[in-house]
Amino acid sequence: MEETYAAAWRGLRRLRRIRFYAVVAFICGPFVMIPALELLLRFASIPTVLREAPVVVEVAFALTAGFCEWSLYKWECPRCGHVFGRLHEECKKCGLPLWSNETESREGLKD
Numbered sequence: 119m120e121e122t123y124a125a126a127w128r129g130l131r132r133l134r135r136i137r138f139y140a141v142v143a144f145i146c147g148p149f150v151m152i153p154a155l156e157l158l159l160r161f162a163s164i165p166t167v168l169r170e171a172p173v174v175v176e177v178a179f180a181l182t183a184g185f186c187e188w189s190l191y192k193w194e195c196p197r198c199g200h201v202f203g204r205l206h207e208e209c210k211k212c213g214l215p216l217w218s219n220e221t222e223s224r225e226g227l228k229d
């Protein structure tokens with residue numbers, strides 16, 4: 119059972135990490151892609167379609183960040199299955215503390 123909680127927390131960390139990288143890429147992307155595209159245009163003739171690539175990439179980063187944010191909002195508690203709450207330190211329904219393992223959550227129930 120402890121492995122279930124650990125796997126759930128790993129999934130939550132992974133989702134948060136992906137969201138973080140998507141937001142950073144969204145913010146930093148234009149500062150990298152636009153100069154790179156201008157440099158490329160100086161030395162080579164590229165199709166018009168590829169000139170729009172930074173816009174497509176930015177939309178992909180924004181959609182990824184938005185999907186991760188939505189998934190974090192809808193993320194379910196590993197103990198009760200209720201929506202955990204994105205900014206909460208414990209489950210709104212069963213009180214399971216964030217990042218707790220099976221043993222710690224049982225101790226919390228005794229109180």
Ligand SMILES: [Zn+2]
Nearest residue numbers: 195198209212
């Ligand atoms: Zn819960």
